[in-house]
Amino acid sequence: MMIIMSPSLFALLDNLAGRQCEFAAGEPVFHAGDPVRIIHAVRSGVIHLIRHQDNGSILILQRAERASILAEASIYSAQYHCDARAETTAVTWAMPRSALRARLQQDPELAAAWARHLAREVQQARLQAEVLFLKTVAARLDAWIAWHGRQPAKGHWSVVAQEIGVSPEALYRELARRRAAKVPA
Numbered sequence: 664m665m666i667i668m669s670p671s672l673f674a675l676l677d678n679l680a681g682r683q684c685e686f687a688a689g690e691p692v693f694h695a696g697d698p699v700r701i702i703h704a705v706r707s708g709v710i711h712l713i714r715h716q717d718n719g720s721i722l723i724l725q726r727a728e729r730a731s732i733l734a735e736a737s738i739y740s741a742q743y744h745c746d747a748r749a750e751t752t753a754v755t756w757a758m759p760r761s762a763l764r765a766r767l768q769q770d771p772e773l774a775a776a777w778a779r780h781l782a783r784e785v786q787q788a789r790l791q792a793e794v795l796f797l798k799t800v801a802a803r804l805d806a807w808i809a810w811h812g813r814q815p816a817k818g819h820w821s822v823v824a825q826e827i828g829v830s831p832e833a834l835y836r837e838l839a840r841r842r843a844a845k846v847p848a
Contacts, residue, residue, distance in 0.1 A: 672776035673730050676704045679766060681758035686710070686749035692733065697743050701757045703733040708753025713825075714745050723825045724791075726750075735784060738764060750822075795828045800837045803827040 684703070686692055692703065692710055703710070705727045712725035712734050724745055727733040737743055738760055767774045794806045807827050808814060815823040815838075824834040 672773075672780055673704060675770075675773045675776060676732075676758065676763075677756060679756075679758045680762055681756050684755045684757045686753045686755070688749055688751050690749045692747035692749060692753075692755070693743050694746050695743055699737045699740055699743055699760050702735065702738055702760050702763050703727075703747075703755035703757055705729055705731050705733060706754040706756055709750040710747055710753050710755070711750050711825075712745050712747050720828075720830065721825050722828055723822070726822075726826070732780065735781065738767075791826075794826075800827075800829050800833045803829060804834065804837055 707729050710727045710733050711723050714722045714724055716722060733747055767777055794803055797803045797806055820834055821831040824831040
C-alpha cells in the first residue's frame with residue numbers, strides 16, 4: 664500500500680531542516696494522541712501506520728517504505744490519530760512540522776509536489792477502502808492481488824492479512840484452498 668513519491672518531492676523535503684532518526688524493528692515511531700511535532704520522510708525500511716481494533720486485531724492504514732511520507736495528513740493535525748511502528752529497521756528524515764508548514768506556504772514548487780503526493784495518497788486510501796468493503800476473504804485477496812499484480816509472498820501473509828482486514832488464519836485457509844484447487848485430483 665505504498666506509493667513512491669516523485670524524486671523531486673523527496674529531494675525538496677531532504678533539503679528541509681531536520682534530523683535523521685533510526686528505529687529498530689518493532690519500535691514505535693509515535694502513538695495515537697501524541698502531539699504532531701515531526702513529519703517523517705522514510706529513507707529506508709518499512710514503517711506501518713496502524714489502528715488497533717476493538718477486537719484486538721490491527722489494521723494497517725499505511726505501509727511507508729523508502730521515499731514515502733509517514734502519516735502525511737498529520738501535518739494538518741494537532742495530534743496523531745494512529746500509532747506508527749517500525750516493521751523493519753528504518754531510517755527517517757524527521758522534519759519539524761512547523762518548518763514544513765511554513766515552507767509549503769512559501770515554496771510553490773514544494774506545495775504543488777505535496778498536493779500531487781496527497782492526491783495519490785487519497786487514491787490509494789480509496790482503493791484500500793474498496794478492498795475492506797468486500798465481504799469475503801477470497802474477494803479481498805483477489806482485490807489485493809489485482810492491486811499489487813502478484814500473490815503475497817510467503818513470510819508476508821500476516822502483513823497482507825492486516826492490510827485487507829482479515830485474521831491471518833482466515834487468509835492462510837484461503838491460500839490453502841487456492842493451492843488445493845490447483846492440485847490435480
